[in-house]
Amino acid sequence: xxxxxxxxxxxxxxxxxxxxxxxxxxxxxxxxxxxxxxxxxxxxxxxxxxxxxxxxxxxxxxxxxxxxxxxxxxxxxxxxxxxxxxxxxxxxxxxxxxxxxxxxxxxxxxxxxxxxxxxxxxxxxxxxxxxxxxxxxxx
Amino acid sequence: xxxxxxxxxxxxxxxxxxxxxxxxxxxxxxxxxxxxxxxxxxxxxxxxxxxxxxxxxxxxxxxxxxxxxxxxxxxxxxxxxxxxxxxxxxxxxxxxxxxxxxxxxxxxxxxxxxxxxxxxxxxxxxxxxxxxxxxxxxxxxxxxxxxxxxxxxxxxxxxxxxxxxxxxxxxxxxxxxxxxxxxxxxxxxxxxxxxxxxxxxxxxxxxxxxxxxxxxxxxxxxxxxxxxxxxxxxxxxxxxxxxxxxxxxxxxxxxxxxxxxxxxxxxxxxxxxxxxxxxxxxxxxxxxx
Numbered sequence: 001x002x003x004x005x006x007x008x009x010x011x012x013x014x015x016x017x018x019x020x021x022x023x024x025x026x027x028x029x030x031x032x033x034x035x036x037x038x039x040x041x042x043x044x045x046x047x048x049x050x051x052x053x054x055x056x057x058x059x060x061x062x063x064x065x066x067x068x069x070x071x072x073x074x075x076x077x078x079x080x081x082x083x084x085x086x087x088x089x090x091x092x093x094x095x096x097x098x099x100x101x102x103x104x105x106x107x108x109x110x111x112x113x114x115x116x117x118x119x120x121x122x123x124x125x126x127x128x129x130x131x132x133x134x135x136x137x138x139x
Numbered sequence: 140x141x142x143x144x145x146x147x148x149x150x151x152x153x154x155x156x157x158x159x160x161x162x163x164x165x166x167x168x169x170x171x172x173x174x175x176x177x178x179x180x181x182x183x184x185x186x187x188x189x190x191x192x193x194x195x196x197x198x199x200x201x202x203x204x205x206x207x208x209x210x211x212x213x214x215x216x217x218x219x220x221x222x223x224x225x226x227x228x229x230x231x232x233x234x235x236x237x238x239x240x241x242x243x244x245x246x247x248x249x250x251x252x253x254x255x256x257x258x259x260x261x262x263x264x265x266x267x268x269x270x271x272x273x274x275x276x277x278x279x280x281x282x283x284x285x286x287x288x289x290x291x292x293x294x295x296x297x298x299x300x301x302x303x304x305x306x307x308x309x310x311x312x313x314x315x316x317x318x319x320x321x322x323x324x325x326x327x328x329x330x331x332x333x334x335x336x337x338x339x340x341x342x343x344x345x346x347x348x349x350x351x352x353x354x355x356x357x358x359x360x361x362x363x364x365x366x367x368x369x370x371x372x373x374x375x376x377x378x379x380x381x382x383x384x385x386x387x388x389x390x391x392x393x394x395x396x397x398x399x400x401x402x403x404x405x406x407x408x409x410x411x412x413x414x415x416x417x418x419x420x421x422x423x424x425x426x427x428x
Contacts, residue, residue, distance in 0.1 A: 002270075008183075008187070010183045010187055011184060011185045011369050012181050012284055012365060013177070013180055013181065013182075013284070014181070014183070015180075028349075029348065029349045029353070030348055040346050041344060041345045041346065041350070042345060042346045042347075043191060043194065043195055043345050043346075043347050043348075043354065043357075044347070044349070044354070045348075045349075045353075045354055045357040065331045067357060067359065068361065069188070069191055069361060071187075071190075071191045073194070076189075078187050078191070080184060080187055080188055080191065080361065082284070082361070082364075085286070097280060102279075106276065111370050115333040119254035131255055133299075
């Protein structure tokens with residue numbers, strides 16, 4: 001059985017990653033999911049969160065993506081991210097402040113507010129950024 | 140004939156204008172290169188997205204109709220520049236916008252404009268056309284994902300609420316630095332998938348999460364954003380292409396004008412010298428006589 005598969009991470013500003021992976025972990029609307037080789041053909045949307053690509057030879061690369069789509073077709077995976085950022089480019093203190101701000105904003109809002117989904121998305125992104133930044137700092 | 144001094148002054152003035160146009164041409168060339176790179180960098184995303192949208196909508200056969208009892212209104216985004224001095228760029232795009240306006244009006248649509256760029260906003264204010272949204276001062280870059288997302292969000296919200304039943308974008312397609320073509324693209328209702336008659340192959344089996352009904356809007360939104368972003372990139376490249384060409388010909392014109400003025404100046408100088416010589420010779424003759 002094949003143990004590796006092709007992955008491509010693209011954003012509107014260019015191809016961020018193209019290569020092989022052993023496993024890809026991302027956050028979808030139903031929760032975190034992993035993709036291994038020989039995955040069934042699959043389409044899902046992605047929530048703002050951390051995308052991890054485990055390379056066949058060990059190292060794990062990760063990006064904070066702000067939502068998007070992904071497709072697995074004939075064993076090759078394409079991630080269409082609205083934007084992708086490497087965790088080391090995120091300032092930890094600033095990300096934590098953004099998370100608090102987004103949290104405050106959403107707790108003051110009604111669930112039926114038309115702005116609610118956007119605020120929720122902003123909070124998810126801020127949280128992912130802050131977590132990714134702390135994870136990098138801990139390493 | 141103008142005086143020697145006046146001609147000299149004009150040459151100096153044309154020279155400094157030429158310096159400015161030459162600098163503007165170089166800046167436009169640098170920005171054009173950057174815009175073209177961005178245009179190329181965006182291609183893999185649009186291609187991959189088109190493929191995903193294709194698989195999903197083919198597998199599902201979902202039609203994206205406007206909201207029921209939507210009003211017969213259209214929102215037309217017109218992408219122009221904030222600044223002039225770029226040849227016929229703004230005139231052409233605004234004229235294309237007017238054509239779209241008339242053809243939509245003939246079809247019975249009420250049209251409002253989403254005017255991007257100061258030149259478009261100024262034009263519609265002057266002609267008192269309905270402006271739904273205006274967006275100016277998109278410096279230093281026009282083609283940002285943020286702007287694309289703002290436009291897409293507005294179109295999608297109006298489309299879903301039934302405030303509009305059609306959305307289009309008028310932008311300038313970049314062919315080369317010398318040729319740009321204004322085009323109009325209908326964005327909503329989505330017309331992405333053209334079913335080919337021989338396309339009878341069984342749709343690919345996909346596992347779709349969370350459900351097609353929930354996923355289709357996400358794909359449509361991304362597709363809309365990507366299409367608008369692409370249009371903005373094309374418009375940006377066209378603007379700088381047009382500016383570069385316009386400034387290049389302005390620099391050449393200034394050069395020709397300097398040549399012509401220099402000839403005139405030389406003639407004026409010679410005429411003056413001749414006149415002075417005649418005066419001296421005349422004076423000397425008078426003294427001798």
